[in-house]
Amino acid sequence: MLIEATDIDVVKTLLPKRHDDRRGYFSETWKKELLESEGISVEFLQDNESLSVKTGTLRGLHFQAPPFAQDKLVRVARGCVLDVAVDLRRGAVTYGRHVAVELSAETGRQLFIPRGFAHGFVTLEPNTLVVYKVSAPYAPDHDFGLAFDDRELGIDWQLPNDALEVSDKDRRHPPLSALPAYFE
Numbered sequence: 001m002l003i004e005a006t007d008i009d010v011v012k013t014l015l016p017k018r019h020d021d022r023r024g025y026f027s028e029t030w031k032k033e034l035l036e037s038e039g040i041s042v043e044f045l046q047d048n049e050s051l052s053v054k055t056g057t058l059r060g061l062h063f064q065a066p067p068f069a070q071d072k073l074v075r076v077a078r079g080c081v082l083d084v085a086v087d088l089r090r091g092a093v094t095y096g097r098h099v100a101v102e103l104s105a106e107t108g109r110q111l112f113i114p115r116g117f118a119h120g121f122v123t124l125e126p127n128t129l130v131v132y133k134v135s136a137p138y139a140p141d142h143d144f145g146l147a148f149d150d151r152e153l154g155i156d157w158q159l160p161n162d163a164l165e166v167s168d169k170d171r172r173h174p175p176l177s178a179l180p181a182y183f184e
């Protein structure tokens, strides 16, 4: 497992080893002790899966507020996404900055996103299946969002806005400037 830093030090990319043979490959996609050896000590409590049929489906930017804040380990089981994490920690020098990484079934690359970050992705292929581990259960009353197209964030989603499939809910989130201080 290759674990690499990103422009925001606590956000990591992971590349699990694949054991190829004539049948295909085998890969350990998550091993607690491997993450712990890299200083990522997280108790994942729930696995999520979302299928997005259309290219250009954008889900996000979402986060759960304390005490249900979630660390996430995201990977793509089929297709490809641009995965984005936005730093919401008011005290961080990287507050408001983001990491954007292409995750695909082909590479197997994963993204670790600690609590204190908003998460979202846009699909770059049809029928993209995203699977991810979270460290706190779903808590609808603590589930909040941030405007994906907030100019202050400056996220390049790689597709024009009119090509995006976005839920009504995700079109109504506030910009960063109007977001309460959920994370110090």
Ligand SMILES: Cc1cn([C@H]2C[C@H](O)[C@@H](COP(=O)(O)OP(=O)(O)O[C@H]3O[C@H](C)C(=O)[C@H](O)[C@H]3O)O2)c(=O)[nH]c1=O
Residues within 6 Å of the ligand: 048, 050, 059, 060, 062, 063, 119, 120, 121, 137, 138, 167
């Ligand atoms: C997140 C979640 C949702 N749901 C139900 C609630 C709705 O009836 C339905 C769809 O939920 P939502 O529209 O919030 O799904 P996404 O837009 O994919 O939200 C996710 O998108 C971004 C990328 C994330 O990182 C979060 O995990 C999550 O917010 O699933 C559940 O039952 N459990 C859950 O953990």
